[in-house]
Amino acid sequence: MVAVSSVDYNFGDEAFMKESTGDIYDMQRLLDTVERGRRTMAVVSPYDRATLVASASALKDGIVEPILIGEERRIRESAQTYGIETSGMEIVDSKDEKIIEDACDLYNWNRVHFIMKGMVGTGYFFHIVLEPRFKIRTERILSHVGVFEIPQTKRIFLMSDAGINILPNFSRKIHIVANAVEAARWLGIGLVRVGMLAAVEKVNLPAMPATLDAFLMKKYAETGYFGACEIDGPFAFDNAVDPECAGTKGIGGKVAGQANVLIVPNIETGNAIWKSITCLQKKEAAGVVLGGACPIVVPSRSDDHLTKLASIKLACLLMG
Amino acid sequence: MKHTLSCLACNRPGVLAKIARAFSEEGINIYSLAAGETEEEDKSRIIIVVEADTQTLQRAEERLGKIRDILKLYDLREGELIAMEFLMIKIRIKPEFIPQILQTAELFNAQVIAVSDEAMVLTLAEEEKRVNGLIKMLKKFEILEMCRSGKLAVSGVD
Numbered sequence: 001m002v003a004v005s006s007v008d009y010n011f012g013d014e015a016f017m018k019e020s021t022g023d024i025y026d027m028q029r030l031l032d033t034v035e036r037g038r039r040t041m042a043v044v045s046p047y048d049r050a051t052l053v054a055s056a057s058a059l060k061d062g063i064v065e066p067i068l069i070g071e072e073r074r075i076r077e078s079a080q081t082y083g084i085e086t087s088g089m090e091i092v093d094s095k096d097e098k099i100i101e102d103a104c105d106l107y108n109w110n111r112v113h114f115i116m117k118g119m120v121g122t123g124y125f126f127h128i129v130l131e132p133r134f135k136i137r138t139e140r141i142l143s144h145v146g147v148f149e150i151p152q153t154k155r156i157f158l159m160s161d162a163g164i165n166i167l168p169n170f171s172r173k174i175h176i177v178a179n180a181v182e183a184a185r186w187l188g189i190g191l192v193r194v195g196m197l198a199a200v201e202k203v204n205l206p207a208m209p210a211t212l213d214a215f216l217m218k219k220y221a222e223t224g225y226f227g228a229c230e231i232d233g234p235f236a237f238d239n240a241v242d243p244e245c246a247g248t249k250g251i252g253g254k255v256a257g258q259a260n261v262l263i264v265p266n267i268e269t270g271n272a273i274w275k276s277i278t279c280l281q282k283k284e285a286a287g288v289v290l291g292g293a294c295p296i297v298v299p300s301r302s303d304d305h306l307t308k309l310a311s312i313k314l315a316c317l318l319m320g
Numbered sequence: 321m322k323h324t325l326s327c328l329a330c331n332r333p334g335v336l337a338k339i340a341r342a343f344s345e346e347g348i349n350i351y352s353l354a355a356g357e358t359e360e361e362d363k364s365r366i367i368i369v370v371e372a373d374t375q376t377l378q379r380a381e382e383r384l385g386k387i388r389d390i391l392k393l394y395d396l397r398e399g400e401l402i403a404m405e406f407l408m409i410k411i412r413i414k415p416e417f418i419p420q421i422l423q424t425a426e427l428f429n430a431q432v433i434a435v436s437d438e439a440m441v442l443t444l445a446e447e448e449k450r451v452n453g454l455i456k457m458l459k460k461f462e463i464l465e466m467c468r469s470g471k472l473a474v475s476g477v478d
Contacts, residue, residue: 170422205433212432216422219437222415 009178009227023260024156024189027149027284031313036062039316040111041297042103044125045070045118048301049082054308055116056084063316067112069094069103100125104134107294114315116297116308122163129296140291141165141175144270144298145183147314148277148285153241158184159262162270163298164289170213173263174225177217179290180261181226186318194226195240195259196233197269201251203234210234210265217263229261230254237262237273278307286310288318295319322351323377324401324473327366327384328392331357335389339366342383348372352405352470363391367473400476405451406469407444412462413437421461428454439464 024030041064043055052075055066068075068086072093079086094102100120106112115136117125130137144163149156160180165172177194184192196214203211214233221231232255238245243257251257264270278285285307289296295315299308329335336355343350351369358365370377377395384390396403411421413435421440425432430444444454448471455466 169426171419174419203435205435206431212435215435216413216418219413219415220418 009182023154023191024187025154027147027156027286027310030147030156030187031286031310031317034063034313034316037316039064039113039319041066041312041315042106042112042115043068043118044100044103044115045120047071047074047078047119049078049084050299050303050305050308051116051118052079052082052084052086053305054312055089056086057305057309058312059088064113064312065089066116067092067106069106070099070118071095097124097128100128104129104131104136108135113319114294114296116312116315117299119301122298125298126164129292136292136294136296138291138293140179141172142289142291142296143176143179144287144289145180146270146274146285146287147187147310148274148283150241150277150283155260157241157260157262158187158189159264159270159273162264162267162274163287164267166267168266170216173213173217174220175291177231177261177263178226180263181229183290183318184229184261185227189260192229192261193255193259194221194229194231194233194261194263195235195255196231196263196265197237197240198234198265199236201234201236201239201249208234213265214263232256232259233263235259278303284310286314288315290318321373322369322371324396324398324403324471325368325370325381326392326394326396326401326473326475327368327390328358329364329366329387330389330391331362331364332389335364335387336366338387338389339368339384342387343368343370343380345383346372346376346380348376348380352468354470354472367471369471394475396473396475401473402476403447403471403473404445405448405471407446407451407454408441408467409443409455409458409463410439410441410465411458412439412464414461417461421458424454424457428457430454 043066046052046068058064059066067090069092072091075091092102103115142164143161146159146162158180161176181192196217198210198214203215211234218231232253239251240259246257277283289298295318297311297315299311348370351371353368355364355366384393425442430442432440433443434441
């Protein structure tokens with residue numbers, strides 16, 4: 001059980017909100033705001049084409065210097081097979097679980113700013129990354145924040161949590177909301193409008209416990225814990241993102257139809273939305289895990305290089 | 321000492337009053353009482369929890385034995401019974417206490433069955449000790465209304 005009050009988040013302040021223009025309309029433009037700089041990233045087990053291409057592209061764009069960690073012979077063979085230039089990237093020869101440990105050690109020694117996962121299972125990856133001897137773990141709860149664009153809605157969305165928390169309880173959801181709101185503010189979204197997703201707009205107990213959490217999250221936001229943002233729910237997906245749908249159903253409020261942060265009730269819902277956007281719509285998307293001392297890029301092993309590169313850029317943006 | 325009595329009685333008007341009188345005449349206070357139909361519609365099972373010394377309880381049992389509508393009477397001993405109590409409790413919602421209320425409910429496996437802007441209703445079916453524990457924890461918040469079923473019990477299955 002994590003005591004909510006013991007965790008500090010930086011949600012920005014009113015002045016920050018006024019400076020900002022509101023929604024962000026263009027995913028590509030957002031990602032292109034990443035400035036060139038001397039950032040370094042540890043890439044764990046980069047044996048697949050997408051991870052190698054994304055790392056090389058990030059280096060070429062001058063946004064991050066990747067340090068590739070894994071079996072050197074295998075990394076070089078893969079790079080050769082896929083025709084990827086690795087000459088500008090440092091390679092740390094390592095094996096088995098030592099690969100992840102080496103990446104975390106680099107973070108401990110301030111050699112890298114963040115870590116990216118390559119061809120290794122997510123559960124196994126986090127099992128090692130979150131060991132107390134590494135400085136990545138904090139008192140916060142880790143959650144995945146995905147960013148994607150739905151052109152019809154003319155804005156980008158942040159969605160959480162489609163990747164880490166399986167069936168979060170209310171306390172965990174507070175941290176999931178907090179991580180997502182903080183990320184939205186860092187990305188420059190001025191009016192953060194959080195829609196708590198469920199299947200219906202009214203509390204339905206005991207059949208739909210997600211509706212209760214959504215309703216109570218709105219109440220909890222009255223304490224000001226999340227800073228200046230609007231939180232409302234429960235919402236079905238369409239009523240959260242589409243003003244016309246919300247209007248048709250007579251759902252009012254500042255979030256209905258205009259949400260830019262979507263909080264899903266469980267990982268199944270999040271995964272289904274995320275994959276339907278990235279897999280079926282072929283839309284560019286980016287995702288990172290927040291709540292640690294640094295953003296952690298944890299793409300799906302099947303993600304293409306564009307998604308992986310977008311996720312690297314997102315991590316850079318969220319580093320500040 | 322607390323005793324849990326299981327009384328099988330005819331499902332007829334006035335039976336409960338006769339039982340209450342038997343305890344009252346011996347000066348025994350009824351701690352809780354739960355009555356309901358049994359597997360046979362014409363019979364009721366009444367679970368009575370009383371606090372009394374053995375002799376006084378014996379006298380009350382003799383009085384109960386004389387009531388024709390009472391078919392069976394058992395003094396269920398701890399360890400020989402499976403007991404549970406049902407609780408409904410309405411708490412005022414103050415936004416800052418929502419996480420603690422829900423964490424407490426989760427800890428005790430209590431269910432939220434209704435909610436409004438002002439209040440939420442929790443239920444719990446558990447052993448008396450855990451019901452007491454939940455109430456104690458929720459006292460930190462504002463309890464608006466509370467209702468306990470009293471102990472429900474059946475004899476053990478062994």
